[in-house]
Amino acid sequence: MDAPQGHENNxxxxxxxxxxxxxxxxxxxxxxxxxxxxxxxxLIDRARTKPGERILDxxxxxxxxxFAFARAVSPGGHVTGVDISAPMLSxxxxxxxxxxxxxxxxxxxTIHPFASGSFDLLASRFGVMFFADPVLSFTNxxxxxxxxxxxxFVCWRxxxxxxxxxxxxxxxxxxxxxxxxxGPEDPGPFAFASQERxxxxxxAAGFSDIAMEPCKVALDVAVGRGLDAAVQGCLQIGPAARxxxxxxxxxxxxxxxxxxxxxxxxxxxxxxxxxxSIWIVTAKA
Numbered sequence: 060m061d062a063p064q065g066h067e068n069n070x071x072x073x074x075x076x077x078x079x080x081x082x083x084x085x086x087x088x089x090x091x092x093x094x095x096x097x098x099x100x101x102l103i104d105r106a107r108t109k110p111g112e113r114i115l116d117x118x119x120x121x122x123x124x125x126f127a128f129a130r131a132v133s134p135g136g137h138v139t140g141v142d143i144s145a146p147m148l149s150x151x152x153x154x155x156x157x158x159x160x161x162x163x164x165x166x167x168x169t170i171h172p173f174a175s176g177s178f179d180l181l182a183s184r185f186g187v188m189f190f191a192d193p194v195l196s197f198t199n200x201x202x203x204x205x206x207x208x209x210x211x212f213v214c215w216r217x218x219x220x221x222x223x224x225x226x227x228x229x230x231x232x233x234x235x236x237x238x239x240x241x242g243p244e245d246p247g248p249f250a251f252a253s254q255e256r257x258x259x260x261x262x263a264a265g266f267s268d269i270a271m272e273p274c275k276v277a278l279d280v281a282v283g284r285g286l287d288a289a290v291q292g293c294l295q296i297g298p299a300a301r302x303x304x305x306x307x308x309x310x311x312x313x314x315x316x317x318x319x320x321x322x323x324x325x326x327x328x329x330x331x332x333x334x335x336s337i338w339i340v341t342a343k344a
């Protein structure tokens with residue numbers, strides 16, 4: 060499966076999610092779904108779905124939220140998942156339950172020509188913070204919604220409020236230089252941390268009745284498999300893994316020991332829960 064055609068400013072993101080990064084995420088799909096289940100549960104609850112609705116799941120990845128929304132809108136509903144990552148969509152198609160009312164598109168949601176007024180709900184779990192031009196992207200998505208239509212998505216709050224990311228990253232920074240700082244409006248996990256910025260983007264794209272609910276979640280980075288699994292997960296994807304990329308084995312080994320030491324105080328049996336802080340964003344078209 061080839062990478063999608065996309066907006067020229069999204070080229071870097073398309074390359075990442077169709078390269079080694081996307082392949083690692085696809086490989087970790089089973090454990091990622093379990094780890095992020097508390098987030099998915101909150102999103103589906105706040106989305107207020109009803110049987111028979113049509114939903115567009117943006118940045119659907121390997122499909123876990125797509126399948127959950129499909130269960131929520133049955134009978135009679137339908138869910139379309141869209142993502143720029145061919146490896147993750149390949150995984151989604153492999154694990155699609157038989158008869159599920161879902162379909163998947165490999166496309167850049169910034170420019171994809173969705174049929175106007177075709178969805179009741181636009182939803183996303185961490186899939187909308189990577190747009191280079193979010194006003195353009197949300198304007199295109201706004202056209203795809205019926206009137207009235209709804210928006211519900213989840214994004215991360217500030218990095219300092221997310222030990223889920225920062226515990227392992229700070230441990231790694233004992234051994235490697237810090238990664239170049241990312242601007243507050245550059246694409247990335249924390250691009251939508253600012254309530255003022257998210258509100259400004261959505262209003263410019265045509266949305267109204269915008270609400271942002273802060274929520275705390277405890278995410279088990281071990282996924283019930285113990286400290287070793289938690290350490291390996293931090294080394295495979297996420298900011299700690301990116302910070303260690305291309306460093307020699309001895310540096311990685313030293314950083315691995317530091318990650319283990321940093322996570323040890325959080326161990327509870329076979330789990331390693333770390334606090335996460337998210338926004339649940341809702342709006343109307």
